Amino acid sequence: MTATTAKPTGPIPAAFVGQTPELHIAGRRAADWAAAGTPVFVYDPAIVAGRVARFRTAFPDIDLHYAIKANPLPDWLAAIAPMMDGLDVASAGELACALAVKPAAAISFAGPGKRDDELLVAIVGGVTLNLESEGEADRALAIADTQGVRPRLAVRVNPDIELRGSGMRMGGRPSPFGIDAARVPALVRRLVAAGADWRGFHVYAGSQALSAEAVAETQGATVALAARLAEAAGAAPPLVNLGGGFGVPYFAGDAPLDIDAVGARLADALAARPAILADSRFAIELGRWLVAEAGVYLARVVDRKESGGETFLIVDGGLHHQLAASGNFGTVVRRNYPLAVADRVGAAAEEVVSVVGPLCTPLDRLGDRVTLPRAEIGDLVAIFLAGAYGATASPAAFLGHPPAREVVAR
Ligand SMILES: Cc1ncc(COP(=O)(O)O)c(C=O)c1O
Known part of the structure; x- marks a missing residue:
């Protein structure tokens, strides 16, 4: 078996950088947001407020419209x-x-x-x-x-x-x-x-x-x-x-x-x-500039398995909710969105894993050979930049899995 080569992930949005040991969204633990069921999108309006303030400073005399297709x-x-x-x-x-x-x-x-x-x-x-x-x-x-x-x-x-x-x-x-x-x-x-x-x-x-x-x-x-x-x-x-x-x-x-x-x-x-x-x-x-960073998609690890020397974390969410993160929404080359193990965001990376969903297609891959702290069954994986083109830009009915929950932080 050859050693698995890790692929890079995108940068974690500023609002979530430096949190340790657990990921918090809008001041609440990811685990609390997930308690009522996974997968779940959590959206934080305060992050949008920050974006809007930046826009107003940069464009003081320009009207700001939100293209609601983003979310x-x-x-x-x-x-x-x-x-x-x-x-x-x-x-x-x-x-x-x-x-x-x-x-x-x-x-x-x-x-x-x-x-x-x-x-x-x-x-x-x-x-x-x-x-x-x-x-x-x-x-x-x-x-x-x-x-x-x-x-x-x-x-x-x-x-x-x-x-x-x-x-x-x-x-x-x-x-x-x-x-x-x-x-x-x-x-x-x-x-x-x-x-x-x-x-x-x-x-x-x-x-x-x-x-x-x-x-x-x-x-x-x-x-x-x-x-x-x-x-x-x-x-x-x-x-x-x-x-x-x-x-x-x-x-x-x-x-x-x-x-x-x-x-x-x-x-x-x-x-x-x-x-x-x-x-x-x-x-x-x-659209996305205003809201992408305000959303986090949380999915729970259902299984861990090895195949051909590689480790797969199989989570309960996938491209049917977050098509964009799987690389199948308008991208030519598949690359990894930023993602993290929500219960151990501050921990050192320990292993190279692929994070995949439950669908019967190899396209259902939320993280391809990413380096993460070890995650066990029951742990939460967070996929960032999920505030735009998530639930409504994904084929939710595909294979009959339930839709993701969507919650707005108050
Ligand atoms: C007419 C129009 N307005 C706004 C948008 C939003 O784009 P974005 O989310 O990249 O800002 C799109 C995206 O396709 C569009 O077609």
Whole structure:
């Protein structure tokens, strides 16, 4: 047998560094959070409050929108929505969650393929639609007409730029998202002529970017693009939603995005913005940057086994709850999220193990050859960065295991 080579894990988020001997979440022992059953996601709103405070310092004049797809749990939304200026939703289901915690005027609805019934709910409710195509614009105008309401309509632009260095690029190429920039001025003129309440532009160029230079460059280009489109349309946008894409360090070698540097660069770009944007407001919409670090997924060790000289810790959670940590949600190369044995976070690493779930697929691997203190059956494994794209971005029904519990710390 060959000795098992360890693979690195991502950096444990700052809020949990240095805790010993046990992991605490929101001031309570992980074991207490897990007592009512595992697997469980525990979310701490205080960590989001810290992120929001950092955002406000770096971007004092910019609105902060939360893209609720990152974590739309109703209790969670109730806890964190008051910290946000707006919420962005991607379906009528998300819209219902958002309307429970925010006024319609602070909600925008983006995403291709909005059905007529979704457009209707948004229009009648006074929510801003970020239009994804001319066809969608036609349907929205017709629905508004039949309802006798003035629709709040913004145009999502497929920019002729892309967010360099982002984990997921959504601009600068043929795309199902947004309307090609060259066709946007004509559409804006049409919306204004039809009497719609035109709310401005939405530009979303990518996600999970850690380079301040790349984000700042994209934001600067977005401001310039918005000005060009507004001039060509002959209409000043009330709001320019600059998108987001702020990443978090999931993997070994990742460093946090320097948002102060991004904020300084954006302030410069806005100070020099063309006159047509003089009265526009600007917004940044963020998902994972706000909430990923606020969540921890706790799973209990059910079995320990050896095979071919390797040790496997088999836990009661897996990719059916935390697909992203298994490397199967939008990552090309599988790498390890930060994880720890919750009862012994301060202890020295003793062994190389793979942490796997109960599903009958080799993809169900939450930690691949990670170095941990020895964990026994009954111990808890904590997987960090579980606050975004966890429960709702995972195939919970796969193989019929129960859903994970989700609790919001109060
Ligand atoms: C339009 C839009 N807004 C916001 C987000 C949130 O991205 P993130 O969680 O990376 O901030 C996405 C992600 O796909 C998106 O498509």
